[in-house]
Every structure is written in C-alpha cells, then in structure tokens.
Amino acid sequence: MADREGGNRKYWLMKAEGESRIVKGIDVAFTFEMLEKITKEGKMESWSGVRNYEARNMIRDQMSIGDYAFLYCSNCKFPHIRGVMEICSEPHPDDSCWDPNDPYYDPKSTKEKPRWYSVGVQSRYPFKRPVTLRELKMHINGKLSHMSLLNRARLSISKVNKDEWDFIHQLAELPEPSEVQEAREKENQKETKKRERRVDDDGKEDNKQKKSKSPYIAAAGDDDTSLNAIKQSRIKECNIK
DNA sequence: GCCAACGTTGGC
DNA sequence: GCCAACGTTGGC
Numbered sequence: 001m002a003d004r005e006g007g008n009r010k011y012w013l014m015k016a017e018g019e020s021r022i023v024k025g026i027d028v029a030f031t032f033e034m035l036e037k038i039t040k041e042g043k044m045e046s047w048s049g050v051r052n053y054e055a056r057n058m059i060r061d062q063m064s065i066g067d068y069a070f071l072y073c074s075n076c077k078f079p080h081i082r083g084v085m086e087i088c089s090e091p092h093p094d095d096s097c098w099d100p101n102d103p104y105y106d107p108k109s110t111k112e113k114p115r116w117y118s119v120g121v122q123s124r125y126p127f128k129r130p131v132t133l134r135e136l137k138m139h140i141n142g143k144l145s146h147m148s149l150l151n152r153a154r155l156s157i158s159k160v161n162k163d164e165w166d167f168i169h170q171l172a173e174l175p176e177p178s179e180v181q182e183a184r185e186k187e188n189q190k191e192t193k194k195r196e197r198r199v200d201d202d203g204k205e206d207n208k209q210k211k212s213k214s215p216y217i218a219a220a221g222d223d224d225t226s227l228n229a230i231k232q233s234r235i236k237e238c239n240i241k
Numbered sequence: 242g243c244c245a246a247c248g249t250t251g252g253c
Numbered sequence: 254g255c256c257a258a259c260g261t262t263g264g265c
Contacts, residue, residue: 242265243264243265244263244264244265245262245263245264245265246261246262246263246264247260247261247262248259248260248261248262249258249259249260249261250257250258250259250260251256251257251258251259252255252256252257252258253254253255253256
C-alpha cells in the first residue's frame with residue numbers, strides 16, 4: 001500500500017465494546033488484541049454492526065483504504081484507546097444485517113437497498129500504553145476541545161483531525177498521569193476485594209476467577225478460545241499483500 | 242445496575 | 254414536520 005502520510009489520509013475513531021456482552025448468544029466484545037491476532041494471520045476484520053445513520057454515512061461516504069483509526073474500547077472499567085488500525089477495504093454493504101442470527105440483524109436492510117455499511121480493518125500498532133477517556137478528558141478545555149469523542153459521546157464512529165491525532169500519540173509516549181494511574185489502582189483494589197469476598201463466601205478457592213485481569217478491560221475476550229468461538233464467522237480473508 | 246443524554250419511531 | 258414516547262449507548 002502506498003504511504004499516504006502527509007497526503008489525503010483521514011483519521012477516525014471507532015468504538016468497540018471491551019467487556020463481554022452476550023447478544024443472541026454471541027459475545028459482541030472486540031478488543032485490539034483480537035484484531036492483532038486476526039491481522040497476524042493475514043486476515044482482516046469486517047467492521048460490521050454500525051447501526052447509526054451518522055456513523056454509517058461516514059463509513060459509506062468518507063472512509064477509504066489507507067485511512068487510519070484509533071480503536072476505542074468502550075463499556076469497560078476504563079474506556080481507552082489501545083492502538084491504531086488501518087482501513088483496508090473500500091466501504092461495502094454490511095452483510096451482518098441479512099443474517100437473522102447476527103446480533104445486529106436488520107430486516108429493513110435489503111440487498112437491493114442496503115441500509116448499513118462496513119469496512120475491513122487491520123491493526124497497525126499498539127500504543128506504548130493505553131490512553132484512557134479519563135486522560136483525554138483532562139484536555140477537554142485544551143487541545144481536545146473539539147474532539148467528537150468528548151462532545152458527541154454516543155457516536156460510534158467519529159472523525160479525528162490531524163492535530164488531535166498527533167496530540168494523542170504524544171500522550172501515549174508520556175507516562176500516564178498519576179491521577180489516572182491512582183484511579184485505576186483504586187479500582188483494581190476494589191476488584192480484588194470483591195474477589196476475596198467471593199472466595200470467603202464459597203469457603204474455598206474459586207478457580208474460575210484466576211483469569212488475569214487487565215486494568216483496562218474488566219472481562220474476557222482476548223484469549224484464543226473466545227476469539228475462535230466468537231469471531232470466526234466475521235473474519236474475512238485479506239487480499240492485500 | 243443506574244440513569245442521563247440523545248437517537249429513532251410513529252401518530253397526528 | 255413536530256414532538257412525545259420509547260429505546261439505546263455508555264460512563265460512572
């Protein structure tokens with residue numbers, strides 16, 4: 001792919017749920033680690049399930065191959081940006097809406113008149129450290145005062161301008177602000193206590209709780225088993241060299 | 242688990 | 254095309 005740095009590359013922020021949530025028997029969580037695995041296998045992820053018109057319009061009318069996007073992790077203890085991915089297919093009708101078993105099935109979208117659109121994505125690089133929403137909000141009166149994520153909290157796809165893009169990269173290179181770090185440690189302690197209490201209640205060790213917890217993502221979804229079980233159907237072969 | 246914010250639906 | 258009712262998102 002031609003390097004589009006400094007050219008007409010556009011920048012985006014795309015939200016995915018970090019914590020397991022079962023819809024119609026399917027876990028809708030999707031993490032950067034899952035995308036890295038898919039990418040390593042030479043495949044791409046179809047970014048399906050966007051069911052909001054404004055977000056749809058951005059995908060359908062503005063996204064193009066070579067654009068970059070932050071993968072934002074929502075619905076978890078510490079919502080955050082974990083890394084960067086690249087748009088690697090042209091926008092196309094989202095085929096998840098024709099499948100009655102899909103969590104995002106929409107009978108009103110037809111093949112003749114598709115209502116929803118999707119693009120293929122691959123991971124490019126993780127941040128040196130995750131940048132939390134809490135940290136981004138510290139700049140709401142400064143460099144990030146126009147950022148859609150902060151002003152239009154419910155939009156699942158949003159544009160990021162080049163200044164914001166660069167600024168957030170700079171944040172990721174610096175140590176995490178102590179304020180944010182402390183808040184996360186406090187949250188972790190709470191979690192640990194909860195777990196201990198559960199063990200006490202059971203009267204014995206609960207082995208099911210041994211899963212290592214990321215401070216950012218409170219639930220599973222990043223191990224092989226769940227990845228295979230959950231995502232196989234949505235992974236597309238990647239035809240990019 | 243709660244609930245504020247806000248997007249969508251549908252009656253008129 | 255207004256707007257009340259309803260449904261969803263997502264941070265906390």
